Amino acid sequence: MPETRLDTARIRAARRVIDPIFLDTPLYRCEALEPHLGCAVSVKLETANPVRSFKGRGTELVADQLADTGPRAAVCASVGNLGQALAWSGRKRGLDIAVVASRHATAAKLDRIRALGAKLELVDGDHELARARASAIAQRDGIRLVEDSLDIETCEGAATIGLELADAAPSFDTVLIALGGGAMATGVGHVLKTLAPNVEVVCVQPVGAPAMTRSWHERRVVTTDTIDTIADGVAGRCPIPEVLDDLLVVADDAVLVAEASIVAGMRLLHDHAGLIVEPSAALGIAAVLENRDRFADRHVVTIVCGSNVDVNAYHRWISPA
Structure with a gap:
């Protein structure tokens, strides 16, 4: 192969x-x-x-790496599931997690992200706009940008x-x-x-x-x-x-x-x-x-x-x- x-x-x-x-x-x-x-x-x-x-399988790898060697903070864009998973894995390791999502995302998913202790920022647009905003936050704050599918851990x-x-x-x-x-x-x-x-x-x-x-x-x-x-x-x-x-x-x-x-x-x-x-x-x-x-x-x-x-x-x- x-x-x-x-x-x-x-x-x-x-x-x-x-x-x-x-x-x-x-x-x-x-x-x-x-x-x-x-x-x-x-x-x-x-x-x-x-x-x-299934997203927790990948965020466990990301969060474990951050807890060991990286900045103890991360941001991701999510339609809901990745954000929940990163919030869960990050909370378990004492990391600061921020999630950017569309204001039109499923409300139940957004509520769960908040309940897991992540900072949630909503944008007036779709997931691609959320991705751009998450990238800007990562650059501004010097924290890890978690990009689903691009990051090999996911x-x-x-x-x-x-x-x-x-x-x-x-x-x-x-x-x-x-x-x-x-x-x-x-x-x-x-x-x-x-x-x-x-x-x-x-x-x-x-x-x-x-x-x-x-x-x-x-x-x-x-x-x-x-x-x-x-x-x-x-x-x-x-x-x-x-x-x-x-x-x-x-x-x-x-x-x-x-x-x-x-x-x-x-x-x-x-x-x-x-x-x-x-x-x-x-x-x-x-x-x-x-x-x-x-x-x-x-x-x-x-x-x-x-x-x-x-x-x-x-x-x-x-x-x-």
């Missing part, structure tokens, strides 16, 4: 740094979903932890999911990964292509936020002017070139799914798996719904990556029309 920025030995070592509460998450076959999807389905559940997403932390999946291969043949900035896709993809190369790595993104998927298909950075999706956790407009380079090495395919399929996926996970998930976590199920013939007679794993959702919006989405 051509090289990526990631290193398998470092990823193995990361398991000794990450709080065990984020590790060895449940992986189980969910037979109740299978009649509705037409294939064997296993769920990798990344929500049963204090921040209810990718290699997420890659520990891949180690756990590789231990279960070859019981499955496809893994479906929500694609936003790319930390989880490149991390998990790197490990599987190294340790279980026969597993197909399929990335899934909403049609209303297609920048990274378009970039993968065109093999160059493609930006978009706007986003229009309920899946806020993957709603970026400007892919990071270094992350795209890694994704081109490890992903076998990248697909786009419609909003209706995302909602249908959330409803299936609720009704037949007993899981309350945010829209980004239903992308894998949405991909199967839209590509039944492709996945028929296969065994797919979908990574349920987050469950931080606005309760009122969630009930509107999953309630029958």
Whole structure:
């Protein structure tokens, strides 16, 4: 396999740094979903932890490094999950954490960031404006700027999911990964292509936020002017070139799914798996719904990556029309 920025030995070592509460998450076959999807389905559940997403795997590495050698302060831009995770990992180590987010981000995520003791600054714009503001704060204050997917710790932390999946291969043949900035896709993809190369790595993104998927298909950075999706956790407009380079090495395919399929996926996970998930976590199920013939007679794993959702919006989405 051509090289990526990631290193398998470092990823193995990361398991000794990450709080065990984020590790060895449940992986189980969910037979109740299978009649509705037409294939064997296993769920990798990344929500049963204090921040209810996979992001803690990466922020544990960042915070541990800062506690040992760096400035004991950091700032990140976040649509919610990274900010919660960094706040949790930073609080545990006595770090000063600041988070910049859009004023339009999910209120439940913003409330949790505050509750975890981080300083929260809101901007009147989308995530790209929040990224610019976080960068300015880091330069002004001389603190660590944590950039999801660009910072290798965020990718290699997420890659520990891949180690756990590789231990279960070859019981499955496809893994479906929500694609936003790319930390989880490149991390998990790197490990599987190294340790279980026969597993197909399929990335899934909403049609209303297609920048990274378009970039993968065109093999160059493609930006978009706007986003229009309920899946806020993957709603970026400007892919990071270094992350795209890694994704081109490890992903076998990248697909786009419609909003209706995302909602249908959330409803299936609720009704037949007993899981309350945010829209980004239903992308894998949405991909199967839209590509039944492709996945028929296969065994797919979908990574349920987050469950931080606005309760009122969630009930509107999953309630029958």
